[in-house]
Amino acid sequence: MPRTNFAGMGNAMRAINAEVEEYAERHGTPLSFFMEQPTELHPVSLSAARKLRILAPYVEEFLSDFSIVLRNFGLPDGSTRRYYSVGRELTMAYPVIWNAKKDGVICFPNLPMDAMTQSTGLRNENPWFPKCSASLHERIRDDLSDSKKSQAWLPVSRGIKRLGTRTETSVSRALSRAFLWEGQKFQCPQYIDNTAARLIEMHQPADFHFANTVDEVRAMYMREPSSETPSSCMDSQHNFALRRPNRPVDFYAHCPITMGAYISRSGIVTARTLCWFDSESAEWYHTRVYSSRAAQREELCKHLDKHNIKPMDSIGRRLRLSAEFDVPAGDYNDSSACPMPYFDSTPFYALVLKLSNDATMFHVRIGERNIIAPRGEKWQYPNLTSTSGSYCIYETSECTNCSSEIDTDNDSFWNVEGDIYCSVLCAEENDALWYATAGDDNLVYHRNIDFTDTIRAYHGNGIFSNENAARVRGCVYHPVPWADVERHMFVYWDDNNGDDMGLVHVGKANYHWDAKNTSSVRMYCDAMSSPCDVAHTVLTFNDGSFRFHSLPIVDEFTNPKKVDDTTTVMRYIATCDNPDNFDDSMFDEYLADLLQPHAPLLPGVTTITGE
Amino acid sequence: MFISTRIQDIGGTAIRHSIPVGAVFKYQEGRGDSYLSLGTYKNFFMGCKLASVNQIANFTITPMDSANADRNCDVTGVFGFVLDMQDTPEIAMSTRDFSFGSVISLPKDFDDAGNSHLYLTFGNRPERHVSDQLLLRLTGQDTTCVFKPIPADSMIAVRGKAAIRVEYLERKA
DSSP states (O other), rough: OOOOHHHHHHHHHHHHHHHHHHHHTTTTTGGGGGGGOOOOHHHHHHHHHHHHHHHHHHHHHHEEEEEHHHHHHHHTTSSTTSSSSOOEEEEEEOOOOOOTTTTSSOOOOTTTOBBTTTTSTTTTOOOOSSSSSSSHHHHHHHHHTTTTTTEEEEEEEEHHHHHTEEEEEEEHHHOOOOEEEEEEEEEHHHHHHHHHHHHTTTSSSSEEEOOOHHHHHHHHOOTTSSSSOOOOTTSSSSOSSOOOOTTTTTTHHOTTTTEEEEEEEEEEEEEEEEEEETTTTEEEEOOEEEEESHHHHHHHHHHHEEEEEEEEESSSSSSOOEEEEEEEEEEEEEEEEEEEOOOSSSOEEEEEEEEEETTSEEEEEEOOHHHSTTTSSSSBBBOOTOOSSSSOOOOOOTTTOOOOOOTTTTTEEETTTTTTESSHHHHHHTEEEEEEEEOOOOEEGGGGGGOOOOOSBBBBSEEEEESHHHHHHOOOOOOOTTTSSSSOEEEOOTTTTOOOOOOEEEEEEEOOOOHHHHHHHHEEEEEOOSHHHHHHOOOOOOOOOOOOEEEBBOOOSSSSSOOTTTOOOOOOOOOOOOOGOOOOIIIIIIGGGSSBBBBOOOEEEEEEOOO | TTTTTTGTTTTTTGGGGGTTTEEEEETTTSOEEEEEEEETTTTTEEEEEEEEEGTTEEEEETTTSTTTOOEEEEEEEEEEEEEEEEEEEEEEHHHHHHHOOEEEEEETOOOSSSOOOOEEEEEOOOOSTTTSSSEEEEEESSSSEEEEEEOOTTTEEEEEEEEEEEEEEEHHH
């Protein structure tokens, strides 16, 4: 690594001093009014900054690992923040880096840092303008000005050696001494031990597995609430329209051209993917690799490469696979249900299925539509992007609500958990509503929804699977465009029914979901008398975000304005543009009582004059 | 503080629709945002959301039939209004384009002693008649009905500006 000598800084400081000097001379101002910038710093200070810059990538690596563990296993205060990064609450008191084996750490206790968080970093640490080491530089400067304390830093070689003091220690000891959460050391020894164990575990070798059987595929999608396993809408944490123990991912085990591949550490799946077999080239290809860390994704990719399984997007053509197989029927509300996962990759033209006569088996075909599903054979097409987890076969060709005849080969129709409807309206009349996830929406029966984490749309017949789905798919609702709401409210926009909600589109702009998350959404509000009424009540915004009316907050310990003791709250003074048209009688009639002294203030209302 | 919340209420828990006017509260299992309760008008919760970074409180209007009404809240503080009165009131019209945050008085609107009531302008009514203005009364004895709508183009006297003062228990020590 090239040695950082900060030579440019000295020149920059000299230039600033020269400019200040010229300015003072030009304006006749004594130079003593300005502070001269130091053009040179003590070599120990320079060395401290240099050391921190050298350690920066290694510190970042450890801090990143620590942050992942905190997000996956919980924060020191007992809360969780799975989807957001750990912020400024976590600070590092001095550099801590992994040792070579990554089973312990090396600490640098003589390089104390203040406000070192994951977002600040050490890569640009500068002794003139330190971001994380201001206290250290201040201490070096103070010590050097004291005849006794300066002995700790002089000669320079001793000072530099002192800065570089390193201690190899256990992870748990480093966590208890070098890290602060909201300015406090971690309180719970058990939490420290568990966190340290998980940090070390992250770097232990993982086991590679293929998943071919039902049990193996289910194990691949097993996710404990606080684990490193990447989440999926098909994982074991979700409920589906399918009675247990059947799971939607069982489909992959029964399909002869798919298998799972994953790595796990201590039984915890840390990365996984699905593989598809191309009989034409007699090769396996894998789809997207899911993992919570890039390192785990790379590790799984290495294993796949060893087994000659290539990424599907590397072959330069679209795979068109075909297969025919049976899937044992599951059960949902006493109907036969075929386990049906959400497919984020569909390397085939179509997928059709049909229930066996004894209703115990689904016959599934994958391939070209015309070949696999001849007309008149009543093959059914499941939704491949549904997250309901199953496909319920419909057995009649009449609308379940209005009994009108449906030609299932030619007419469009809606399948709600095995019942078919001629229109969305008919389905909605029969207790169906839209269940929207981040990537899809389906009509489902209200009575069968698992309401955990769901958010009901305030307008529109929809329910979002969780807050994230509502943000991605929904539009926000505010009764009026100029005021915020106490909790985000959403509109489910049903394209099939059009705008029948009686709302007015306010506009599309950035919306601040919370302190860290902003995204662009459409806003709807209650219908005003005309759209132009909405236009004039939307606050203008310069930063592309919706804005709301506000009042300033005055802390009880700060005075909002210099109090003028001579201020009189009430004076009988007013201005009149056209005095000729204004006589005393008009004044008495219209204005006199308008300017009366005010009535006693309500409790909690004061004036800055102290009334 | 404002109208009905006392310092002793801090630390208490209440369902959203029972939160007293003048309370600073947080939703349990919420995102940690603090809100001010200004009471109800028609079928809306009127309030403010504290945005401490900007030292402002954003006005909020939330339907009472939203999912919030039955959620538990913690009362974390109290608030009141601080009025910065002008030396010289200005006679004006409440225009169709709404104003916000001004302290005003109205003609022929006074208490038994003949003193003018003061109101805080709260913008247009949160109903369909956008041209009407909504006011929050800051004076008088009646603490039950503090919101008052007035027609657009009413004559008013602008007498100052309002700010919010928030008080938390821990700061009282």
